[in-house]
Amino acid sequence: MRGRWRMLAVLLAAVITGAAAPLSAQASAAAPAAREVRFPGRGEPGDHRFDFSAELLVLVLQRAGGGWDVRVVEAMAQPQALQAARDGDVDVVALPSLASERSRLIVVRKPLRRGLLGMRLLLARPPDADRLMRIESLETLKRDFVMGYGDTWMDREVLADLGFRLSTGSSYPGLFDMLRAGRFDYLHRGINELEPELADARLAGRDLAVVPGIALFYPLDDYFHVTPRRPELAQAIERGFKRALGDGSYAALFNRHFEAAMRDAKLQERSIIHVSGYPVPPGTPLEDFDVLGLVRSTAVFNPPSINAPR
Known part of the structure; x- marks a missing residue:
């Protein structure tokens, strides 16, 4: 697992910069020694949600200037990743924006996917998909159907407080088996999550269907959260994020990962149901949760001219 993630980071560095040298070799040319950044790759073998x-x-x-050596370390569930960053055992974690207010970490308030994580499609057994697509309101969904959810996912209690009926499981792949077995009626999945899940027969790619005609939306995405022991790292991430947004490299990465998934979701043909009451922490840059604007645009995300500093 660790080797696969390390190779992923090195290959990305070569693709984005157009260079053939590994990331650590490039960093050593810019500084006497690369500064290590430990990042937990949550998930299990074959789980691509966090690529x-x-x-x-x-x-x-x-984009912040190099000199950093990103090392993806062992997988962690969200609560464990949060505590590991507090303790300084890892340097950066990707956690939901909802967790930012109480995380006690340094938060870089840039939604990683423009809010795409909060655009949710429903996954169900085929006999139930027709019933779900005919719901008349969010209240009907809450009253008449049971949602499956991970018991360590950080907004589980929020959704319960909003009136969703939940049945929880401790295993990510196990949730799909629970759905097949009729333990609950549906899972809702972020568009960024669903495409690889549908391609995997262990997960959604067998005997399950995406409910047509509807989608849920609430203002949710991940931020980078940085251990309080590395304030200079948080500053570098924020600086580099702004530059990547300005020079088009963020747009290129976003489109490579999500353009096909957004197109295949046919969001323009769906009724988007807003989940009212979902909490928004103070300081949330809602103008950056602009995925609804991306859906309505003809291009997924139009990069600006490449004119920002490197």
Whole structure:
């Protein structure tokens, strides 16, 4: 697992910069020694939900000026990743924006996917998909159907407080098996998550269907959260993120990961149901949660001219 993630980071560095040398070799040319950045790759073998976050971290640190060596370490669930960053055992974690207010970490308030994580499609057994697509309101969904959810996912209690009926599981792949077995009625999945899940027969790619015609939306995405022991790293991530947004490299990475998924979701043909009451922490840059604008645009995300400093 660790080797796969390390190779992913190195390959991304070569693709984005157009260089053939590994990331650590490039960094050594800019500084006497690369500064290590430990980033937990949450997930299990074959789980690609967090590839984008790891690649984006490499990108923004390159745009910040280099001299950083990103090392993806062992997988962690969200609560464990949060505590590991507090303790300084890892340097950066990708956690939901909802967690920022109480995380006690340094938060870089840039949604990693422009809010795409909060654009949710429903996954169900085929006999239930027709019933779900005919719901008349969010209240009907809450009243008549049970949602499956991970028991360590950080907004589980929020959704319960909003009135969703939940059945939880401790295993990510196990949730899909629970859905097949009828333990609950549906999972809702971020568009950024669903494409690889549908391609995997262990997960959504067998005997399950995406409910047509509807989608849920609430202002949720991940931020980079940095251990309080590395304030200079948080400053570099913020600086590099701004440059990547300005020079088009963020747009290129976003489109490579999500353009096909957004197109295949056919969001323009869906009724988007807003989940009212979902909490928004103070300081949330809602103008950056602009995925609804991306859906309505003819291009997924139009990069500006490449004129920002490197």
